[in-house]
Amino acid sequence: MQYPSRILEKAVDEISQLPGIGKRTALRLALQMLKKPTSQTENLAKSLVSLVNDIKYCKKCHAICDSELCDVCSNPMRNHDLICVVEDIRDVMAIENTSQYKGVYHVLGGKISPMDGIGPQQLKIDSLVKRAADAKEIILALSSTMEGDTTMFYLYKVLKDTEITLTTIARGIGIGDELEYTDEVTLVQSIQRRVPYAASLSN
Amino acid sequence: MQYPSRILEKAVDEISQLPGIGKRTALRLALQMLKKPTSQTENLAKSLVSLVNDIKYCKKCHAICDSELCDVCSNPMRNHDLICVVEDIRDVMAIENTSQYKGVYHVLGGKISPMDGIGPQQLKIDSLVKRAADAKEIILALSSTMEGDTTMFYLYKVLKDTEITLTTIARGIGIGDELEYTDEVTLVQSIQRRVPYAASLSN
Numbered sequence: 001m002q003y004p005s006r007i008l009e010k011a012v013d014e015i016s017q018l019p020g021i022g023k024r025t026a027l028r029l030a031l032q033m034l035k036k037p038t039s040q041t042e043n044l045a046k047s048l049v050s051l052v053n054d055i056k057y058c059k060k061c062h063a064i065c066d067s068e069l070c071d072v073c074s075n076p077m078r079n080h081d082l083i084c085v086v087e088d089i090r091d092v093m094a095i096e097n098t099s100q101y102k103g104v105y106h107v108l109g110g111k112i113s114p115m116d117g118i119g120p121q122q123l124k125i126d127s128l129v130k131r132a133a134d135a136k137e138i139i140l141a142l143s144s145t146m147e148g149d150t151t152m153f154y155l156y157k158v159l160k161d162t163e164i165t166l167t168t169i170a171r172g173i174g175i176g177d178e179l180e181y182t183d184e185v186t187l188v189q190s191i192q193r194r195v196p197y198a199a200s201l202s203n
Numbered sequence: 204m205q206y207p208s209r210i211l212e213k214a215v216d217e218i219s220q221l222p223g224i225g226k227r228t229a230l231r232l233a234l235q236m237l238k239k240p241t242s243q244t245e246n247l248a249k250s251l252v253s254l255v256n257d258i259k260y261c262k263k264c265h266a267i268c269d270s271e272l273c274d275v276c277s278n279p280m281r282n283h284d285l286i287c288v289v290e291d292i293r294d295v296m297a298i299e300n301t302s303q304y305k306g307v308y309h310v311l312g313g314k315i316s317p318m319d320g321i322g323p324q325q326l327k328i329d330s331l332v333k334r335a336a337d338a339k340e341i342i343l344a345l346s347s348t349m350e351g352d353t354t355m356f357y358l359y360k361v362l363k364d365t366e367i368t369l370t371t372i373a374r375g376i377g378i379g380d381e382l383e384y385t386d387e388v389t390l391v392q393s394i395q396r397r398v399p400y401a402a403s404l405s406n
Binding site: 004005006007008010018019025028030031033034040041048049050052053054055063064065066070071089090092093096 | 207216244257273274
């Protein structure tokens, strides 16, 4: 595609480097920016620069935050003996949104995925092992995929000889879901992992 | 949604003001930027600021360009008697990409659309009428929608008393399209607007 302007072409090139945004969408976005007040795009540019330069990661749990420690880790009301291991900050946000979990987190920063060149060294596993010494329970809350399962198994191997209780989030049919629309694997597992009915009443 | 960081929240707010990008996509983009080298996002920010501040519009045809006159308007080899009226720069790019059109353009900057508050005054119609005095033919190449048809009819009313030849691009079934998959309106119109077979051979 020939662009009528070098400046436009440069902007389209830069925008289309964002994941999931192709040249066509990038051009549409660039042209929309030209229709909006200049200040709006300048503010966007400023906040992007601030994002990549000023953002901090919690020294303890590696979650994104604005200070040395995140709000969860610095909160004395949270249960610091209970650590929930998640893949990234979006999982923390999703769990925090429920306002039900009272423990703390540990953000791995990804899952073990040799295809993407991500091994245990690329993840925050060493610091988890160090933190684990002071904790009573670690909840492995990674996604139920090949990579998630591999990562959880790796963490299990690393932590199984400690005193710590290792748990994983419950897998099964979602609350409100209908059986007939559930995928086969989940359905089979939900029967294999059945729990006493009386136990389910206590939740 | 509670964000763990003000800086992240600000960035997500700014990104999600782009058309077609919601909060969730904005968050995904922001987190991806944090995984990429800082320089990449800084370059993106720079090119956006440059886009909205440094871009120029051709004085003659209002197309986006880097100088006073666009490459087409400043090219003496183009036929300046033939003006193709289009909605926006993307249409110019699409036609230029074919390398077949030898005339010049006029970018209206939109279509008459009272619902969006766009009337003839918001479009570059006055300057088209001025340019028309020196031209022999004007091709109306707007999209075949309610707004496009309205805009073309308005231009027809404005220009019909001049010496100029007013044409519109051919409507019909696309080259290579199959009749059975063509929408009804196009099919009906393609029969009503049928042309002598011998005339179609000359193209």
